[in-house]
Amino acid sequence: MKKIIFSLFLAIGSISAAQALEGDAAAGKTKAATCAACHGATGISAIPNYPNLAGQNSAYIIKQLTDFKAGTRSDPLMSPMAANLSEQDMADVAAYFSGIPRSGEVVAATGDAPAGAAPVAGNVEIVASTPASAIYKGDVSAGKTKAATCAACHGADGNSLVPMYPSLAGQSANYIAKQLHDFKSGDRNDPVMAGMVAALSEEDMHDLAAFFAVQAPKAGTGEGSDLGKKLYFSGDAAKGITACIACHGVNGKGMQQAGFPAIAGQSKDYLKKQLATFRDGSRANDNNGIMRNIAIKLSDADIEEVTQYMSSLK
Template identity: 45%
Template sequence: MLAQEAKNPAPASTAAKPAAAAAAPAAEAAAKPAEATASVKPGDATAGQGKSAACGACHGIDGNSADPQYPKLAGQSEAYIVHQLNSFKSGKRQNPIMMGMVAPLSEQDMHDIGAYFASKTSLPGVADQALVERGEQLYRQGDSAKGVPACMACHSIDGRGNPGAMYPQLTSQHAQYIEATLKAWHDGTVWGDDAHSQIMPGIAAKLDAKDIAAVASYVEGLHAAEGAGTSAAK
């Protein structure tokens, strides 16, 4: 009997094999996202130039869009571009055109495209002289009575932004695009569910139509290359 009992553990070892075999694919699948992330390298601007060819139809070959309804991407940080592309791909940011464009892109593609546009320079715009005074006040000082902070606190005095904190460059951005975006935020549009995505809708909700037009125009006139906070007016 003792000899027979000593042999009995063998089936238990055999029974464990299916469980181990089942666990292996699960572990392998769990490891794939980590491997994919680890394989992503800093963006390659040269590779990004080819990958961004389709982007040029709306945003311009060098990221300086001719149609003001589409934002300039020239000079925008790689990190911010990648973040927005991922938001489109996940559906957190809704735009039928962009969601279709990003669908086939890999994470590396996004970084390469971001690096390409980050390497370009945004062409200067011009602010409306009639709106500069109020626009400058909002951008540099904010409006304490309305609870609106100064734009430059996050986007810098000359509109270069803060890539590390994911605050975008605004320098020379089309006033039409800025105005449309601020109005959308004012009306409740949100570009995600994280805390960072709630910042601008909360601020825009406190701005009226005149304030939005003024700060949008001022931003278009910001010329980072000419010195801190200069805004050309027409």
């Protein structure tokens, strides 16, 4: 009887401790940017396979995230997404989604552009950064002038002619600005880019991002791969590899509101290098370690096939 009572006290104590951890909805909104690809920016999923989270009970969301992280609930997509979340992260994300009406209708803050808004002359759409809360806004004309030093590697219009360097044309402005910021801070390491960004101001980064974001990207020229296509669309449940389509989209265009980059039009050489650096941890500026958790499970053969397919995307 004493053992039973003691066990009950422990259980009650655990519940109380869990309840004591309050979530910050504002912080959760920022952290939830990576959830938008599947669950929608306002918690209403556009994909039938994924649940709506808007208005869901916060305790339930926390429990599911905890179970995904612990492995007591298994899912090849959610497991890597939850792997690096702390208890506070889970509480914050849960607070954000639980506070959204079940309709998903959220009044936009003054100055925010509607999702999917097209760039206008001289500017790009105003979007929330990931994971920061800053607003990126750049001047295309100023960016064109500043981008002259980028042309040797990335092409005058952002379409690189050198396979080892990425094409920037059509990439989302917030993603480009984040990479520039990460190169300058050292969160992303590259000896060439470190020197290039050293003197850039925040305004410079936004202007460059704006310029490249509105350029027309060229179609991929890769040969394609049936095995790579299967891995891209379905992942590999046996290895716990998440399908690439979840974040990068059917046509590799990415999901800019969630901070997931476009990979269509990139060379196989560049894509292979990025997956290899995520796998060995030498690149670690991915949100919540999403790419590292996936890449570490990829074999050399997997990387060869999936990059062959991705480089063929139009």
